[in-house]
Amino acid sequence: MKMRNPPVNSLSLEFLTELLISLEKLESDKAFHAIILTSDCPGIFSAGLDLMEMCGRDPTHYAEYWKAVQELWLRFYLSHLVVISAINGVNAAGGCLLALSCDYRVLADNPKYAMGLNETLLGIIAPFWFKDTLVNTVGHRTAERALQLGLLFPPAEALQVGMVDKVVPEDQVLSAARSELAQWLAIPGHARQLTKSLMRKPTADRLLKERDADIQNFVRFISRDAIQKALRVYLEKLKQKKT
Ligand SMILES: CCCCCCCC/C=C\C=C\CC(=O)SCCNC(=O)CCNC(=O)[C@H](O)C(C)(C)COP(=O)(O)OP(=O)(O)OC[C@H]1O[C@@H](n2cnc3c(N)ncnc32)[C@H](O)[C@@H]1OP(=O)(O)O
Numbered sequence: 436m437k438m439r440n441p442p443v444n445s446l447s448l449e450f451l452t453e454l455l456i457s458l459e460k461l462e463s464d465k466a467f468h469a470i471i472l473t474s475d476c477p478g479i480f481s482a483g484l485d486l487m488e489m490c491g492r493d494p495t496h497y498a499e500y501w502k503a504v505q506e507l508w509l510r511f512y513l514s515h516l517v518v519i520s521a522i523n524g525v526n527a528a529g530g531c532l533l534a535l536s537c538d539y540r541v542l543a544d545n546p547k548y549a550m551g552l553n554e555t556l557l558g559i560i561a562p563f564w565f566k567d568t569l570v571n572t573v574g575h576r577t578a579e580r581a582l583q584l585g586l587l588f589p590p591a592e593a594l595q596v597g598m599v600d601k602v603v604p605e606d607q608v609l610s611a612a613r614s615e616l617a618q619w620l621a622i623p624g625h626a627r628q629l630t631k632s633l634m635r636k637p638t639a640d641r642l643l644k645e646r647d648a649d650i651q652n653f654v655r656f657i658s659r660d661a662i663q664k665a666l667r668v669y670l671e672k673l674k675q676k677k678t
Pocket residue numbers: 442443445479481482483484485486487525527528529530553554557559560561562652653656670673674676677
C-alpha cells in the first residue's frame with residue numbers, strides 16, 4: 436500500500452477514508468495475507484494528521500474527522516493481516532501512529548527521516564490511545580520522555596529505543612520489509628492472528644469503550660481559542676520556512 440497524498444501525505448479526511456477503504460478491501464479478500472505500508476511521496480512517509488482539518492472548522496467537522504482517525508487506527512491496529520511499514524521518509528505524529536500500529540517497522544537510514552509523536556511541539560497533546568500505542572512499543576519511561584518533549588527520533592535513535600525494528604540503506608527499505616514478511620507468513624495464520632489479538636485487544640478495547648467520550652474530548656479541546664491559535668501559529672511557521 437503506497438500512500439500518495441502530495442505534498443506531505445497529511446492524513447486529511449478524504450485520505451483517511453481512502454486508506455480505510457483500501458484496507459477493508461484487502462482484509463476481505465482471502466487471497467491477501469499481508470500489507471507493506473510505504474509512501475509514494477519522496478522523502479516523506481507522512482506529516483501526520485492534516486492540520487487544515489483541525490483548524491477553523493466547526494464542531495461537527497471535528498467530530499467527523501476524529502471518528503475517522505479512530506476508525507483507521509482501530510482497523511490498522513487490529514488487522515488480521517501482517518502489516519509491515521517500510522518507512523521511507525520523515526514521519527510525524529499521526530503518521531508515526533500508523534507505523535506504530537504495524538507489526539514490524541523498517542526505517543530508511545537517512546538522518547532527515549526522523550519519526551515520533553511530536554504533538555507537544557504544536558501545543559497539543561497525544562490522546563491516550565496514541566500514548567498507549569507508543570508505550571506498548573518502547574516502554575513507559577522512553578514514551579514519557581518522548582511524549583513530553585515531542586521527540587522526533589532520527590534512525591539510529593529510533594532503532595535504539597525500539598521505535599523501529601530495523602534500519603537499512605534507503606534503497607533496501609522495501610526489500611528488507613519483504614524479507615521480514617516471509618518470517619511472519621511462515622507462522623500458522625490463526626495462531627499468529629489470535630496472538631496479535633491477545634496482545635492488542637486490551638489497548639484497543641480502552642478506546643472502543645470510550646469512543647464517544649474521546650470524540651467529545653477532542654472536539655472540546657481542539658475548539659479552544661488557545662489551541663486554534665497554537666495550530667495557526669504552527670502552520671504559519673511551516674509556511675514561513677519557505678521564505
Ligand atoms: C483533554 C484531552 C483531549 C485529547 C485531545 C487530543 C488532541 C489531539 C489533537 C491532535 C493530534 C494531532 C496529531 C498530528 O498528527 S498533528 C500533525 C503533526 N505533524 C507535524 O508536525 C509535521 C508538520 N510538517 C512538517 O514538519 C513538514 O511539512 C515536513 C513533513 C517535515 C515536510 O517538510 P517539507 O518537505 O519542507 O514541506 P513543507 O513543510 O513545505 O510542507 C509542504 C506543505 O504541506 C503543508 N503541511 C505540512 N504538514 C502538514 C500537516 N500535518 N497538515 C496540513 N498541512 C501540512 C505545509 O504547510 C506546506 O503547505 P504550503 O505548500 O501551502 O505552504
